[in-house]
Amino acid sequence: MHFTKDRIDALETRTRAHFINSLSGFKSANLIGTQDIQGNTNLSIVSSVIHLGANPPLVGMIIRPHSVARHTFENILQTGFYTINQVNQSIYTQAHQTSARYDRDESEFDATGLTAEYLMDFKAPFVKESRLKYSVKLAEHQHLAINGTEFVIGEIVDVYVVDIAVEADGFIDLDIIETVAITGLDSYHTTAKLARLPYAKK
Amino acid sequence: MHFTKDRIDALETRTRAHFINSLSGFKSANLIGTQDIQGNTNLSIVSSVIHLGANPPLVGMIIRPHSVARHTFENILQTGFYTINQVNQSIYTQAHQTSARYDRDESEFDATGLTAEYLMDFKAPFVKESRLKYSVKLAEHQHLAINGTEFVIGEIVDVYVVDIAVEADGFIDLDIIETVAITGLDSYHTTAKLARLPYAKK
Numbered sequence: 001m002h003f004t005k006d007r008i009d010a011l012e013t014r015t016r017a018h019f020i021n022s023l024s025g026f027k028s029a030n031l032i033g034t035q036d037i038q039g040n041t042n043l044s045i046v047s048s049v050i051h052l053g054a055n056p057p058l059v060g061m062i063i064r065p066h067s068v069a070r071h072t073f074e075n076i077l078q079t080g081f082y083t084i085n086q087v088n089q090s091i092y093t094q095a096h097q098t099s100a101r102y103d104r105d106e107s108e109f110d111a112t113g114l115t116a117e118y119l120m121d122f123k124a125p126f127v128k129e130s131r132l133k134y135s136v137k138l139a140e141h142q143h144l145a146i147n148g149t150e151f152v153i154g155e156i157v158d159v160y161v162v163d164i165a166v167e168a169d170g171f172i173d174l175d176i177i178e179t180v181a182i183t184g185l186d187s188y189h190t191t192a193k194l195a196r197l198p199y200a201k202k
Numbered sequence: 203m204h205f206t207k208d209r210i211d212a213l214e215t216r217t218r219a220h221f222i223n224s225l226s227g228f229k230s231a232n233l234i235g236t237q238d239i240q241g242n243t244n245l246s247i248v249s250s251v252i253h254l255g256a257n258p259p260l261v262g263m264i265i266r267p268h269s270v271a272r273h274t275f276e277n278i279l280q281t282g283f284y285t286i287n288q289v290n291q292s293i294y295t296q297a298h299q300t301s302a303r304y305d306r307d308e309s310e311f312d313a314t315g316l317t318a319e320y321l322m323d324f325k326a327p328f329v330k331e332s333r334l335k336y337s338v339k340l341a342e343h344q345h346l347a348i349n350g351t352e353f354v355i356g357e358i359v360d361v362y363v364v365d366i367a368v369e370a371d372g373f374i375d376l377d378i379i380e381t382v383a384i385t386g387l388d389s390y391h392t393t394a395k396l397a398r399l400p401y402a403k404k
Binding site: 002003005008013016017018019022023025028029048050053054084086089093140142144151157158159167170172175179183187188193194198200201 | 203204205206207210213215216217218219220221222223224225226227228229230231232249250251252253254255256257258259260261262264286288289291294295298299300301302303304313334336341342344346348349351353355358359360361362363364365368369371372373374376377381382383385386387388389390391392393394395396397398399400401402403404
């Protein structure tokens, strides 16, 4: 089945969004916890969190400043801090519900029943129900003029993870803690390990 | 289990790489097909392909210019064209093998047994065995000074996908075509759908 550029351009907007969002493959499912300087909390599901590097430990994400994630981006700029909380199978419907368009003074924690948790005096809320979560300090953000999105880069500070998931060589087993994956705009998936493959040599 | 920043910094380099690479969650598995101006082909597995936007249709990826993906990046700069080919369960071991450090004059197609395929006169090779693939035109690349990586942004041109996978609303079923997901540096996963959730409303 061949979709030319013209055929893609001619798709109805929502259809094109489903189609193009499917092309990159499996996406990460994370909840971003923030608060404004008054302490009002916000929680937002994001499928664009991406590994950037291990030395220094950096994580990136793409945010559309006018989307439902707008308060997340504003809070990060205000405080410089946020948390990233992996979404697992037990909370994925609540996590998805954070994508509804709540007002600034409504907390998605209250709206969805997820529990805000403060750890090590970090100035942003974690999700208690998440089994792998970490605090992040804003490093920089780049405006992508090509489509008006923001590429937000943060430095990983403290990591909290269920101990059975961490293997001797540092690898974390995301199947065991039932982290989910996302495809397209709205599809959630469980996973099963095929294999860990050895470092490839010629 | 709490890993402080100091504890993470103290991890042995390879252990830290496994650990930090696991934090973002599930990653996409794609093969990037390129060729240089002489027509020498290159194929490289990348776990950092990310959806950037549907209008215009844009896709991003992070490349370390001094890694095994260096030839991919050089070819993209030379020609302006590349292909992105989703990795499925039948080819994931061959896909992983492309991460070995082959010389510039060795083609990963020959080395791994994957088949180069040319479609619509596009000046970069596709992977015949991939069930969802598309041609991409380089739009821009940004150097991330914070860790020396390159953020490569491309415009999606033509899409080729097995027809049973495309649903009426544009969503593509990646479970059906057995696209795999990656965690950490070397772990490959199959998936099963939990649900597609409705657009969230307050």
